[in-house]
Amino acid sequence: MARKFFVGGNWKCNGTSEEVKKIVSTLNEGNVVSSDIVDVVVSPPFVFLPLVKSLLRSDFQIAAQNCWIQKGGAYTGEISAEMLVNLDIPWVILGHSERRLLLGESNEFVGGKVAYALSKGLNVIACVGETLEQRESGATVDVVAAQTKAIAERISDWTNVVLAYEPVWAIGTGKVATPAQAQEVHYELRKWLQINVSVEVAESTRIIYGGSVNGANCKELAAQPDVDGFLVGGASLKPEFVDIINSATVKSSA
Numbered sequence: 001m002a003r004k005f006f007v008g009g010n011w012k013c014n015g016t017s018e019e020v021k022k023i024v025s026t027l028n029e030g031n032v033v034s035s036d037i038v039d040v041v042v043s044p045p046f047v048f049l050p051l052v053k054s055l056l057r058s059d060f061q062i063a064a065q066n067c068w069i070q071k072g073g074a075y076t077g078e079i080s081a082e083m084l085v086n087l088d089i090p091w092v093i094l095g096h097s098e099r100r101l102l103l104g105e106s107n108e109f110v111g112g113k114v115a116y117a118l119s120k121g122l123n124v125i126a127c128v129g130e131t132l133e134q135r136e137s138g139a140t141v142d143v144v145a146a147q148t149k150a151i152a153e154r155i156s157d158w159t160n161v162v163l164a165y166e167p168v169w170a171i172g173t174g175k176v177a178t179p180a181q182a183q184e185v186h187y188e189l190r191k192w193l194q195i196n197v198s199v200e201v202a203e204s205t206r207i208i209y210g211g212s213v214n215g216a217n218c219k220e221l222a223a224q225p226d227v228d229g230f231l232v233g234g235a236s237l238k239p240e241f242v243d244i245i246n247s248a249t250v251k252s253s254a
């Protein structure tokens with residue numbers, strides 16, 4: 001069965017309520033392809049989740065950018081999976097490289113978060129990716145495999161997981177991976193899933209690419225056989241996000 005194209009917009013730590021309203025109205029007016037061929041999920045900062053939920057078109061979904069590894073409680077500054085469920089937020093991004101690198105989230109910690117979020121009924125966009133140094137030393141596949149393994153060891157059902165390959169050197173740098181570079185790592189990740197999880201999970205799990213995706217480069221990336229969509233940062237705050245969503249047609253017309 002074909003994997004449904006998936007486009008996530010990670011707004012990161014950006015925006016005022018006025019700006020958020022503007023972004024949402026641009027999306028609401030956007031002429032996008034049918035939700036039969038693409039899942040669109042936008043991820044505002046926590047404080048804007050209710051606002052975005054109240055305004056956003058009903059064919060788009062919402063993700064939080066993180067959640068805690070276990071049940072809520074005395075964890076100052078954290079947001080629990082239970083709270084997201086309570087607010088009817090269906091998705092969460094976990095293991096983003098900005099959290100891994102700036103806040104020291106380990107592979108095991110991210111794996112634990114993915115397992116806990118899934119156990120509470122959330123859908124997870126789980127991020128993996130290598131640094132420039134790791135790429136230059138030839139460690140890319142080992143790094144993303146280790147990150148994926150820490151997740152795979154803790155979960156038994158991949159149905160509600162989207163895997164996002166985001167090479168750190170391509171994030172926010174304007175230095176996008178070439179379609180061949182993205183395809184190579186996506187292929188390796190799928191092979192890893194096939195060998196270490198199952199053929200079915202490898203075939204059905206969406207592996208999306210993130211790192212300087214924009215309206216101009218999305219189509220060529222989308223044409224790669226193992227690229228099932230995108231996780232977009234900077235360009236998800238701009239009108240061109242609509243063009244990125246519509247790159248789903250590259251797949252449906254293939």
Ligand SMILES: O=C(CO)COP(=O)(O)O
Pocket residue numbers: 010096166170171172173174210211212213231232233234235
């Ligand atoms: O980190 C990203 C999405 O999660 C990618 O960010 P940019 O698209 O701004 O490079």
